[in-house]
Amino acid sequence: MQKLSQIVVLSEKEINETYKKSKIDKEPIIYTEEALINNLQEAPIKALLTHNFGIKSYLVFPISVASTQNYHFTFYSRNLNVYSQEHLQVLSSLEPVFCQFIAKIYSKEDLNLPSKKTEIKNSKVIAAEGFEGIIGNSSQMNAVFNYIRKVAPSDTSVLVLGESGTGKEKIAQSIHALSPRKDKPLVIINCGAIPENLAESLLFGHEKGAFTGALDRRIGKFELANGGTIFLDEVGEMSLELQVKLLRVLQEREIERVGGTSPMKIDVRIIAATNKNLEEEVAAGRFRMDLYYRLHVFPIMVPPLKKRKEDIPDLANHFIALYSDKMGRKAPALSDFALQQIMNYNWPGNIRELEHVIQRAILLTEGNTIKEIELSMSAKMHPEQPAESFSIKTILENERDYILYILKKCNGKISGSGGAAEILDIHPSTLNSKIKKLEIKKGII
Numbered sequence: 001m002q003k004l005s006q007i008v009v010l011s012e013k014e015i016n017e018t019y020k021k022s023k024i025d026k027e028p029i030i031y032t033e034e035a036l037i038n039n040l041q042e043a044p045i046k047a048l049l050t051h052n053f054g055i056k057s058y059l060v061f062p063i064s065v066a067s068t069q070n071y072h073f074t075f076y077s078r079n080l081n082v083y084s085q086e087h088l089q090v091l092s093s094l095e096p097v098f099c100q101f102i103a104k105i106y107s108k109e110d111l112n113l114p115s116k117k118t119e120i121k122n123s124k125v126i127a128a129e130g131f132e133g134i135i136g137n138s139s140q141m142n143a144v145f146n147y148i149r150k151v152a153p154s155d156t157s158v159l160v161l162g163e164s165g166t167g168k169e170k171i172a173q174s175i176h177a178l179s180p181r182k183d184k185p186l187v188i189i190n191c192g193a194i195p196e197n198l199a200e201s202l203l204f205g206h207e208k209g210a211f212t213g214a215l216d217r218r219i220g221k222f223e224l225a226n227g228g229t230i231f232l233d234e235v236g237e238m239s240l241e242l243q244v245k246l247l248r249v250l251q252e253r254e255i256e257r258v259g260g261t262s263p264m265k266i267d268v269r270i271i272a273a274t275n276k277n278l279e280e281e282v283a284a285g286r287f288r289m290d291l292y293y294r295l296h297v298f299p300i301m302v303p304p305l306k307k308r309k310e311d312i313p314d315l316a317n318h319f320i321a322l323y324s325d326k327m328g329r330k331a332p333a334l335s336d337f338a339l340q341q342i343m344n345y346n347w348p349g350n351i352r353e354l355e356h357v358i359q360r361a362i363l364l365t366e367g368n369t370i371k372e373i374e375l376s377m378s379a380k381m382h383p384e385q386p387a388e389s390f391s392i393k394t395i396l397e398n399e400r401d402y403i404l405y406i407l408k409k410c411n412g413k414i415s416g417s418g419g420a421a422e423i424l425d426i427h428p429s430t431l432n433s434k435i436k437k438l439e440i441k442k443g444i445i
Contacts, residue, residue, distance in 0.1 A: 007052055007280070010048075014088045015045075015048070018044050018045050019045045019047055021037075021044055021045075022042070022043035022044055022045040022046065023042040023043045024062075024072075025060045025062055025072065026062060026068075026070075027062065028059075028060065028061045028062065028088050028091065028092070029056060029059070029060050029061050030057070030058075030060075030083045030084070030085075030087075030088070031046075031058050031059075031060070032056065032057035032058075032080055032081050032082075032083070033080065033081070033186070035055075036050070036056070036057060036058070041433055046058070047301075048142060049076065049272075053078070054078045054394045055076045055077065055078060056077065056079055056080045056082075057076075057077050057079065057080055057081060057082050057083060058074055058075060058076045058077065058303060059074070059075045059083040059087060059088070059091075060072055060073075060074050061073040061074070061075075061088070061091045062215060063095060063098050063099060063102065064155065071098075071102055073098065074089070075087075075443070078395075090421075092359060093144065102444070108380050113135055124443045129366070131148070131174050132173075132174075133167075133170045133173065133174075134167065134170050134171070134174060135311065135314050135315050136302075136308060136311040136314070136317050137310075137311065137314070138308040138310045138311045140303040140307055141303070141308060141311060144157070144171065144300060144301075144302060144303070144314055147298075147300045148171065148174050148175055148178065148300070149178065151175065151298050151300075152174075152175050152176075152178035152179045153178070153179060153180065155269050156297050156298050157250070157269070157270045157271070157272070157294065157297045157298065158172075158175060158270075158272070158297070158298045158299075158300060159235075159272050159273070159274075159278075159295045159296050159297070159298070159300070159368075160172060160272070160274075160299075160300050160301045160302060161273070161274065161275075161299055161300065161301045161302065162273075162275060162302030162303070162304070163275050163302075163304045163350055164275045164349070164350065164352070165305075165349050165350035165351055165352035165353060166302040166303070166304055166305070166349050166350045166351060167302060167350075168233070168273040168275075169188065169233060169273070171273075171300060171302060172186075172188075172229075172231040172233075172271045172273065173186065173231075175179065175229070175271060175422070176228070176229040176231075176269075176271070177388070179229070179269070181227065181228050181229055181269060184225075184226075184227040184228030184229070185224060185225050185227075185228040185229075186228055186229045186230075186231060187221050187223075187224050187225035187228065187229070187230045189202075189221055189231065189232055189233065190233045190234055191231065191232055191233060191234045191235050191236075191237045191238045191242075192233075192234040192237035194242075196239060199239070199242050200242070200245065200258055201214075201218060201220070201257075201258050202220060202221060203221050203222055203242070203245075203246075203425075204218050204220040204222055204223070204245070204255045204256065204257055204258065205218050205219050205220030205222075205223055205258070206218050206220075206257050206258035206259050206260075207257050207258065207259035207260050208259075209259065210257070210258045210259025210260075211258065211259070214258075214259065217257075220255065220257065220259075221387075222249065222255050222266055222268055222370065223255065223257075223264075223266065225268050225378050226264075226266050226267055226268060227267055227268075228268065229268070229269045229270075229271060230268050230269070230270055230271070231271045231272075232246075232270065232271070232272040232273070233272075233273050233441040234273065234274055234275070235272040235273065235274050236274035236276035236278060236281055237274075237289060240286070240287075240288065243287065243288045243291050244288070246291060247288065247290060247291045247294060247438065249266075249268075249270075250270065250291075250294045251294070253260075253265060253266060253267070253268075254266060262331040264274070270295070272295050278292050279292075279294070280406060282398060282401070283398065283401035283402055283405060284405065285402070285405045285406065285409065289398070289399065289402050293395075298409055304347070304350055305347040305350045305351055305353075305354065306346045306347055306348075309343055311345075312342055312343055312354070313334075313339060313343075315351060315354055316339070316342060316354065316358055317354050319354070319358040319359065319369075320332065320358055320362065323358065323359045323362050324362060325364075327362065327364075329366065332362065332365050332367070332369055332370050333368060333369050333370070333374075334369075334370050335369050335371050337370060337371065337372060338370045338371060338372055338373045341372070341373045342357070342373055342375075345375055357373060357374075357375065360374065361373050361374070365434060396438065399438065400436070400438040400440065403420070403424070403431070403434060403435065403438065403440065404410070404440055406420045406423055406424060407420050407435075407440070409423075410423065412442065414428050414431055414432065414435075415428035430433045
């Protein structure tokens with residue numbers, strides 16, 4: 001409620017009053033287009049959410065428990081006509097599960113919740129269920145696990161988003177391990193470490209004699225991953241020239257070696273990851289919009305460690321056991337003071353930083369207990385950054401920003417050589433239609 005209050009710039013009391021004035025749905029229903037507009041007048045709380053989050057359709061599924069308590073599961077989307085009767089049928093079949101879930105949450109027997117230390121002891125169980133190397137039992141990580149389970153069996157492209165050090169590569173490994181491609185290769189490429197002059201050869205391979213120094217035929221990473229999965233880490237660092245070639249692979253499912261005479265079909269699932277805000281990169285002209293939407297089919301956001309602090313004790317114990325074993329010594333215990341230190345710290349370097357801090361602590365510990373954690377080095381390397389303001393943009397808003405950026409680069413020129421239409425690879429009349437639709441005025445170009 002507090003977070004919502006900050007976003008909509010209303011007090012919690014005002015939000016509660018708005019809710020009380022709103023019509024309550026008693027039957028499962030879908031709202032979109034005209035029905036949505038009519039409902040916004042009857043339910044001002046929905047209008048509040050719709051206008052602040054760009055909602056264009058939503059589904060309401062009410063549930064009655066013990067004939068006295070009513071609960072509502074509401075699903076929102078920023079796209080039109082997303083929900084159908086099939087969704088209502090699926091939810092109806094799951095109603096007994098929802099009822100059990102609600103009853104368990106609000107039952108008197110479950111009010112005496114165990115302490116955080118007891119709760120997080122289950123992290124090892126999760127790691128044994130196909131998520132090897134991923135430690136966590138927080139609600140945020142359980143949501144990530146759920147996304148992985150849903151997307152792994154398909155061939156859908158996945159975009160893993162998150163800060164540096166959050167374990168995006170582990171997410172990619174889990175998706176591959178739980179997929180039908182698990183017995184085929186998982187090829188990992190760090191896009192930020194590819195030399196510009198060797199990028200095409202590294203990714204797609206080259207024929208003998210294709211360029212000076214090409215003494216033999218070389219198989220590229222995509223060809224090596226044929227039948228399996230390719231993980232493009234830090235895809236936001238990829239050059240625009242290489243982005244065009246990657247887009248072709250996604251569209252045509254074929255590659256061509258440097259110096260080759262004909263393309264070859266490949267069967268590769270693509271998982272990409274970045275710690276950049278790709279929407280901002282698109283608006284700045286550093287990342288292609290068409291590639292962004294090709295990769296952004298199924299995004300998975302990996303939470304930073306400061307948002308899942310209940311996982312810190314299990315992560316710390318995991319690293320203590322891991323490095324103690326490597327050093328051939330008995331694993332020291334973590335004192336209450338040391339535990340409090342790592343729980344209070346915000347970990348701007350995320351799991352990678354925690355791992356290095358624990359490794360250092362083990363090296364400095366002479367007895368059987370880690371009495372104190374030295375965080376001064378980490379604090380100096382990662383000073384607290386002021387929170388950046390974040391605004392949610394629709395697809396049309398992102399498209400408008402991108403077209404506006406290109407038009408400014410072209411000094412307002414639309415058609416002809418070097419014009420915006422040529423750069424955007426669309427017909428000038430189509431671009432003119434978009435400019436009119438997106439209300440891009442000449443005065444702001």
